[in-house]
Amino acid sequence: MSTDLPAPAGEPVPHRRTWRLLHGRGRYVGDIRLPGLLHAAVLRAPHAHASIDAIDTAAAAAVPGVMAVFTGADIATVCAPWRGTHGLYPRLAAPLQHAVAIDTVRWCGEPVALVVAASRAVAEDATALIAVDYTPRPALADPEAARGGGPLLHPDLGTNVCLTAAHEAGDVDAAFAAAAVVVEETFRFGRHTGVPLEPRGLVADFDPSERRLTVHHSHQCPHQMQHEFARLLGLAEQRVRVIAPDVGGAFGIKQQLYGDEIAVCAASLLLGRPVAWIADRLESFSADIHAREHVVRGRIALSADGDILAFAVDDLHAIGPYSQYPRSSAGEGRAVLAQTGAPYRYRALRARSTAVFQTKGMAGHYRGVGQPIACAVTEALVDRAARKVGLDPVAVRRRNLVRAADLPWRAPTGLVYPRLAVADCMAALDAHVDLAALRRDCDDARRAGRMRGLGLATFVELTSRGPGFYGAGGVPVSSRDGCTVRLEPGGGVRALASVTEQGQGTETGIAQVIAAALGVPLDTVEVITGDTATTFHGGGTWGSRSMAIGGEAAWRAGRALRAEILDVAARLLQADAAALDLRDGVIVEAATSAARLTLAEIAAVGHFRPHELPAGPQPQLVASASFGPLDGPFRAGSGIQLAVVEIDPDSGAVRLDRFVVVHECGRVVNPLLVDEQIRGGVAQGIGATLFEELIYDTDGQLLTGSLADYLLPTAADLCDIELVHVHAAPPESDGLGLIGVGEAGTVGAAAAVLNAVDDALAARGASIGQIPCTPERILTALGAI
Amino acid sequence: MKPAAFDYVRATSLTHALDLLASADPDGETRVLAGGQSLVPLMAMRLAAPARLVDINRLAALERLEVIDGRLVIGALVRHHRLATDPRVASAAPLLARAATQVAHPAIRNRGTFGGSLAHADPAAAFPACALALGATLTLASAAGRREVPATAFFEGLYQTALRPDELLVEVAVPAATAASRSAFVIFTRRPGDFPVAGLAAVARAADDRSAVDRLADIRLAVFGVGDTPLLADTAAAILESGPIDAARIDAAVAALDTLEIRDSATASVRYRRHLVGVALRRATAALLRPEAVACR
C-alpha cells in the first residue's frame, strides 16, 4: 500500500473493537445497569396532525410498578423548548418545538407522554392505559402541496415552507439558448432512514444533591449533547457528563437532539433516579430522523461536442414538522445547491432549494446529507443529455471532468476546490475495467433479448468541514477535535480523544496515528473516546471528519509528547535530543539504532523519580492538541462508481452484477477501514436505490414502519464491491492532510445504480427518474403493467 | 416492544393440550405456541395479547412424518427445515420440499412448523397454498374428538381458519406423488426469504399417453400472496387441461386469472400483482410440462 505516513499508520490493521464485540464484551447503553434504574416507555401520537384536548393519566399511574407518568406540560417544567434556527439563514422558519407535545401533535410517532416504571414491560402496559382526546386536523403529506400552501402546520409562521435558498452563477439563459440539446427531467427520491443495528437509547442519571447529570447516550456527538442538555435543562455544563459507550451504528441518525431523549433526562431530573430508554424498532421507524425525500426538477445544457454548458435545478425537500435541532434543516438543501455538477467544468448554474414542512417524521442528516441527491441528479442528466446528443456518456464525462490544469477550480456553485482528483480516478477506472468491453457486453445481451445496463457516477464528497457553517451560523457545534496523549508509568500510552466511535474504526485509526507519531508499537497505545468529562470538547462524528480532524489532533499531540520524551531522555543521557530517536518503543541513537532507554525507564523517572532529572522543566509526560480546519471550508474526496445491472423484464427485478468504486481521499491511515467505510456506504446507497422507502399515506400514516416492509439490502442482494484506490498528491497542509471518507460510498452509489437501471431501460425506449427503482416502477416504466 | 403479561403452560401430552384448550381461561384467550415465529413477534408488537400460551413443542406425537396408504402424513410440529431436507418429502411431496427451501431464512425454518404456518393462515405464506394445490386433508382435534377438514374448507379469510378455539391442528395428509406427478412453485420476492409479493403453487399429472408431452391433467393452481387467502385458479386450470398446451392456450389461461380477487398492499398495486401472477403461471406451466428442463424460482 503506497502511503507516505510512517507505520503503523497506513497499514490495514483490523478494527480493534471487533475482537471485543465478537467476544460478547460489548457494553452498549442497553447493557448499563445502575442502582435504582427505572425504565421509560413513550406514548406516541397515532395521528399525523391533531390537537390534544385532554390527557388522562390516572389509570396508567395506578399500574403497580409505575413511578410516574409525564405529559408534555410536566416535562416542560424542567426542559426548555427550542427552535432549529441557523444564523446564516435568518429567514429559516423554525417553529418552537417541545420535547413532548403539549397541545398539538404533528407527526405520527411524536411523543405525547412518558411513563417511567420499574421495567419496560410495565411501562408499556401503562402507556396503553393513557387516555388522550384528540381532534384530528388535516395531514400534510405531499411536498408539492406544502410548497403551494396546504393546511398550516404552524399558524404563527403563516407558511409551510421552512426555507428557500437560491444560487445563480454565469449566464444561465444564454447557456441554455446556445445548447445543442437541453434535457429536462423531474427526479423523485424516496424517504429513507439510516437503521443502525443498535437503536437510539440513553440512560440518564441525575444526582439532585449536586445537580449533576450523567447521560450514557448512544450518540455521535456527546459534546454537542452535553452543551444542549445543560442549556435546555438549566444545568451547569461542567456538571453534565455525556458518555457514548459502544455505539452500534449511527449514520446521522444519532446526531441531533431528540425530544424523547431529552424527556428521559427531564424525567431523571424530576425523579432524582436514573432512567433508561431504548427505542424499539417500531418507534425507530416513526421517530428516528428520516432523510432524502426530494423532488428535483433538473435541466442540463450540452453542446453538440458534449461540453456541459449549464445546470438548472429546482429542489423540493420534504422535512418533518420542525426544523431539526440544534443543526437546523438548512444543510440538506444547501448540499444540493453546493454539489450540483460538482465533478465537471461548466460555467452557469441556477439552483434553488426549498424545504417544506410535512406531517411526517422529523428529517435530518443521513450519511451524505444532500450530496447523493445532487450527484444522482447531475449524473442522470449527464447520461440523458449524452444519449440525446448521440454521444457515449463515458466520453462526455471524460471531456468535462475537472483536470489538474483547472485547479484551483472555482465552480459555479461558489465552491473553490484546491485539489480534485476526478480525472485521476477516471484513469484508474480505465486501468481496472475495460469500459468499452462492458458496453459491448450490455449491447450483446440486449441483442439476445436481455436487459442489461451499465451506469457510471462521478462524485465529489465534501469532508472535514471548518467552522464556516455551524460556528459562523451561531450553532454550537464544534468543527474541532482534540486529543490528549500520556505516557503511563509502565511505558504504555493512553490517549483521550474527542472523536467518537460507532463501529467504523476511528479508535483504531487514532491509535495508529499516535503509534506512528510517537514511534511505539501499536498495541502499547490505548485510546479512550466518547466521554465528555475526560476528553477535549470536540465535534464527534459527522460529515466525514473523525480521522481527518481527530487524526490530525492525535498526530500533533503524539508529536509533542514524543518531543518531550526525547528531551527527558536527552537530559538523562546527557545527549543531544536531536541525536536520539524513539523507534518501536525504545529510545535509540538515531545514527546507529543502538538502544539507550526503554519508555518504561523514562516513565519511571518522570512519574516516580523526577529528582534524578538534571535541572530543567518538570516532566509532564502528557501532551495535548486540538485541531480544526481553518484553511478552507472543506476537503474534497472524489471518485467514480460503476454499476452493472441485469433486469428481469417479466418481473422487473434488478440484479446487481458488478460494482466498482474508484476512490481518492489523500493519505490513507488504514486502507482496511477505508474499504469498509466505502463498502458500507455503497450498501446504503444501493439500499436507497433498489429497496428502501418510508411510504406515508395521504393521512400521514407510515405504511412501511417495520423491517418486514422497510427493506434493507442483505448480503444476498449485493454483489462484490471492487475497490480501487487512487493516490494523488495529498493536500497541502502543515499536518497530515487527511481527507474524510465516511460518506463517499453513499454519495455516488445511488447515481451509479440509477444510471445502470436507466441504461437498461433506455434500450427499450423507457426511462426511470425515481428511486427506489422498485420492480413495480420498472414494469410501469416498461409499459408492462 | 414487550409482550403483555401472559401465562405459559407446557403441554405434556396431547390430552393435556386439548384439556387446556377446552378449559377457558377467565383472563382471556388461550393460544397454541408452536415454532413461535409468527405468534411471538405479534405478541411483542402487542398485536396479539393472549392470556395463556399452551406450548406444544414437546409433543412428540405431532412430529410424525410418514407415507402410509398412498398418503404423506405430516405432523403439525414438523419444522420447515425437515420438510426441505427429508427424502420422504422429496419423493412424496416434492412441491412441499421445494417450497420449504424458499420460506424465510434458516433460523426461522429451524423453528417454524408446518401446522403453525397453516393455522396462522398468512395469505402470503407458502404452505397454505401448497396444501390447497395438493388437496390436503387436515386433522383437527379437540377434547370432544377429531374431525377432518379439506384444505379447500380450512382457509376462511385473512388469518381466519376453520379451527375452533378449543381445537388443535394435529396433522395433515397429502396424496403421495406418483411417477406421473408434476409440480411447480414460483414466487416473486423483493429479497430472498421475504414473504412473496405474489406466488403460485401448482400440481398436475402428466397425460397417460406418454407421447402427449404437451398435455397435462388434474391441474390445481393455488395463487397466493395476492388476496385474503390462497386462491384456486380453477378456470385457468381447466383451460390448460382442455387441450394441447400451446402459446394461445397459455395466453387464455393467463387471461382467465383476471377474475381472481386480487388486493393491493402498501408496496404492491393490484395491476402489478396481477401481472406477476400471469408471469408465475407462464413459468409454472413451462415447469409442469418439462420438469427436468426448467429451474423454477
Ligand SMILES: Cc1cc2nc3c(=O)[nH]c(=O)nc-3n(C[C@H](O)[C@H](O)[C@H](O)COP(=O)(O)OP(=O)(O)OC[C@H]3O[C@@H](n4cnc5c(N)ncnc54)[C@H](O)[C@@H]3O)c2cc1C
Ligand atoms: C422474518 C420472517 C420471514 C418469514 N417468511 C416467510 C415466508 O417467506 N413464507 C412463509 O410461508 N412463511 C414465512 N414466515 C412465517 C414462518 O413460516 C412461520 O414459522 C409460520 O408462519 C408459523 O409457524 P410457527 O410454528 O412459528 O407458528 P407460531 O408462531 O407458533 O403460531 C402461529 C399461529 O398458529 C397457531 N398454531 C400454531 N400451531 C398450531 C396448531 N398445531 N394447532 C392450532 N393452532 C396452531 C398459534 O396459536 C398462532 O396463532 C416468516 C417468518 C418470519 C419471522
